[in-house]
Amino acid sequence: MYAIIDCDNCYVSCERVFRPDLEGVPVVVLSNNDGCVVARSNEAKAMGIKAGTPFFQLQQMFPDKKIAVFSSNYELYGEMTARVVEIVKKAVPAYFRYSIDECFAYLHGMDDIDHKLWGEELHKKIKKWTGMPVSIGIAPTKTLAKVASHFAKKYSGYKHCCVIDTEEKRRKALRLFSIDDVWGVGRRYAARLDGYGVKTALDFAERHESWVRVTFNNIVIMRTWMELNGNDAVPNEEMAKKKSICTSRSFNGMISDYNELKTHVANYAARCAEKLRIQDTVCSVVGVFIYTNPFREDLMQYWNFHETRLITPSASTITIVNAAEDALKAIFRPGYKYKKAGVIVMGIGNPYPLHHDLFDITAEQFQKMRKLDKVIDRINKTIGSETIVLGAQQYTRPDGKGKAEVFANAIKHDYRSKNPTTRWAEIIRLT
DNA sequence: TCTGGGGTCCTAGGACCC
DNA sequence: TCTGGGGTCCTAGGACCC
Numbered sequence: 001m002y003a004i005i006d007c008d009n010c011y012v013s014c015e016r017v018f019r020p021d022l023e024g025v026p027v028v029v030l031s032n033n034d035g036c037v038v039a040r041s042n043e044a045k046a047m048g049i050k051a052g053t054p055f056f057q058l059q060q061m062f063p064d065k066k067i068a069v070f071s072s073n074y075e076l077y078g079e080m081t082a083r084v085v086e087i088v089k090k091a092v093p094a095y096f097r098y099s100i101d102e103c104f105a106y107l108h109g110m111d112d113i114d115h116k117l118w119g120e121e122l123h124k125k126i127k128k129w130t131g132m133p134v135s136i137g138i139a140p141t142k143t144l145a146k147v148a149s150h151f152a153k154k155y156s157g158y159k160h161c162c163v164i165d166t167e168e169k170r171r172k173a174l175r176l177f178s179i180d181d182v183w184g185v186g187r188r189y190a191a192r193l194d195g196y197g198v199k200t201a202l203d204f205a206e207r208h209e210s211w212v213r214v215t216f217n218n219i220v221i222m223r224t225w226m227e228l229n230g231n232d233a234v235p236n237e238e239m240a241k242k243k244s245i246c247t248s249r250s251f252n253g254m255i256s257d258y259n260e261l262k263t264h265v266a267n268y269a270a271r272c273a274e275k276l277r278i279q280d281t282v283c284s285v286v287g288v289f290i291y292t293n294p295f296r297e298d299l300m301q302y303w304n305f306h307e308t309r310l311i312t313p314s315a316s317t318i319t320i321v322n323a324a325e326d327a328l329k330a331i332f333r334p335g336y337k338y339k340k341a342g343v344i345v346m347g348i349g350n351p352y353p354l355h356h357d358l359f360d361i362t363a364e365q366f367q368k369m370r371k372l373d374k375v376i377d378r379i380n381k382t383i384g385s386e387t388i389v390l391g392a393q394q395y396t397r398p399d400g401k402g403k404a405e406v407f408a409n410a411i412k413h414d415y416r417s418k419n420p421t422t423r424w425a426e427i428i429r430l431t
Numbered sequence: 432t433c434t435g436g437g438g439t440c441c442t443a444g445g446a447c448c449c
Numbered sequence: 450t451c452t453g454g455g456g457t458c459c460t461a462g463g464a465c466c467c
Contacts, residue, residue, distance in 0.1 A: 017461045031435035038435070056433040073433090099438095186465050220441070220465075237439085246437060253432095296433060342436090412433095439466070448457075 001107040001115065001138055001165070004145045005088050005122070008133040008153060008179025010101035010321040011039035014080045015070050015417055017131035019429060023104060027068040030055055033250050033412045034071050071413035079421040083130045091122055096237065104142060106236075119152075119161030139164040142234050147182040149171055167230075174202035174228060184234075190217075205229050239297040241279045241348065247271040252295060255338045261290070262328060262376035266392040267407040268343040269317075269324035276315035276345060277373060284313040284347030286320055288327035291341035306332035311360035313349060316369040317376070320345065321392055384423070402403065 009011060011029040016022050026043040030036065037044075037053045044067065049058065081100055088095055092105035107115070114345075119136040120139070126134050137149030144164050151173060152162035164170050180190035182201050194211070198204045205228040212225045227232040247268040255261050265288055276283055287307035292299060308323040324343050351370075358365050376388045386393075386406045395405045420424040 033433090033435075035433080035435055052435085054434040059433090102467075184465065188464065208440080218464085242438075247435065250435070292433090340435095415439075437467085439450085439464100442462090444460090445456100446459085449455085 001110070001140055002142050003092070003105040003107055003115075003136055003138045003147050004062075004098075004142065005084070005103045005118065005126075006135050006137070006149045006153070007084060007101040009039055009041055009083065010132075011070075011072065011077055012041045012044075013132050014077050015040075017080065018417065018420055018430065019068075020430065022068050025066070025068055027070070028058070029070045029072055030415070031072060033252055034414055035250065069415050071416040073417050073419065075419050075422055076417065079419075080130065080132060083132065084126055084132050087126050087129060088122070091125075104145070104236075107138070115165065116161060118161065120159045123160040135159065136161040138162070138165075139170075140230050141227040141232050142236075143172065143183050143224055144230065145343075147177055150181065150325065151175070168228060171202060172317045174205055175200055178200040178301045178418045179204055182224060182228070186221065189221060192216075201228055216424065223322055241281055243285075243348055244344060244346045245272050245275045245348070246344040247275070248289070248340065248344075249411055250340045253336070253409055253412070256334070256336065258332055258334070261323060261332065261338060261341060263393065263395055264410065265324050265328050265341055265343060266321045266390065267306075267410070268341065269321045270393055271391065271407070273315055273317040273320040273373070274377065276320075276348070277377060280351065281348045282313040282315045282351045283320070283345035284308065284310050284349070285345065286323035286327060287344045287346065288324050288331065289342050289344070290328070290331060290338050291340040292336050296337075296339075299337055300335070302333060302336045304333075306330040307346075309347075311357045312354070312366060313347065313351075314366070314369075315351065316373055317390060318369060318372075323389055325392070358402050 005344070012027045015027065017028065024043065025041070026047055027041040028037045028044050028047075028049060029039040031038045034055050036047060037051060037056065037058060040049055040051065047062070047065070061421065079101060082400060085103055086095055088103050088105060092107065093109055095103055095105040097103050110118070115138045119399050121140055123134055123136055126132055135149045135152040137145040137147065137150050137152055138161065139145040148164045150161040152158045152160055164173055178186055179198055180187070182204070185193070193204060198207070204225065204399055207225070209225070212222060216222070223233040249264070249268070249298060255264070269286065285307050287305060288303040291303045291305065292301050294301065306327040308327045310323060314320065354363060354366060356366070380387050386408065393407065417426055420426050420428050
């Protein structure tokens, strides 16, 4: 059996742990730059607020409604969900983290345990120890476990845990489950299935295998069909190292100046290098993309992407920032107002053995840079991120005076909460 | 004025090898 | 009129996930 442990309205719940006064109040959390709604409390969902609604439209739609608004605070969400995962880890034989707010667990060797009671207890423990409400779905396949977790979330009678462990329960659950809510069925497939009269998960599961194969000719949707019928088919992805890493942001406003753009790109590149080092890998390709604002149809549009290959694969901040600057130079065109840029690193592999090139830096120099990165990472981790950055990452104030902004503050975040779980100076008293 | 930021997998087709 | 039979690697595009 599989279990999925899913945080309810994850970002909203993180905020509410430190704002208990917002219980029962509509709450939304915004994307970077306070752009769109990315998380909603049940009250906000009930008001009809859709995920992805631009914030300025939300204000126009509900000028008089009291809605609590937060900028996203990933430092807080990362820490809170890590605490949840720690508890899950100790409760199950094996698990893998599927996303920031979801965790799959394998329940092998737990056949003698009452799964329903076990899940209810796990929910209670997580709520009590972290403040995070979770929903738990348990079933013989991951797709069915996802279905179960939806029911656990929707009906309080389940006490936050729903188990699908008999043929009768499976059929009943699938009959009540819309096909477009099935894990692995997106907008496109749902529309096609609808065209064939498939409305519920059960409609789909009951189609003949050969019909699914001929109609879609697609292994992925075939697996979903098998899982809905109780056959384990979606591979278990263990915590694999990422094959590509991307850091990108939209700007607060638009940027035409090359040097300003370069500073942002240097920060994205530095962040990519950090992420590479966290999973102990190096990359061999550094790509940069830039975009103008597609919503501004009155302005000239331009986008481009360029990648630079590293002679020696690396995770060094200096190397990757330099490579990103070369790539930016290749695609930058003056006269445009840029809205977004990003750095993507690919060709990711192990740092050892070192693929050393005769015409590149020496092995000694390479080791020196690795040591330097290690020291910087340690300082930034213990004292605070961006305590040490490259000169190229330093933002300059327009007037040239005072303290320059750091990367984390370069985006708009008018409603960001404190970080009471990760910063001593921001511990708060709950009243 | 204001519109997010990450990832994965699969397949077809082209370039190239012998 | 008729032109072999194996491979590999890479890329682009399309679908999906959170």
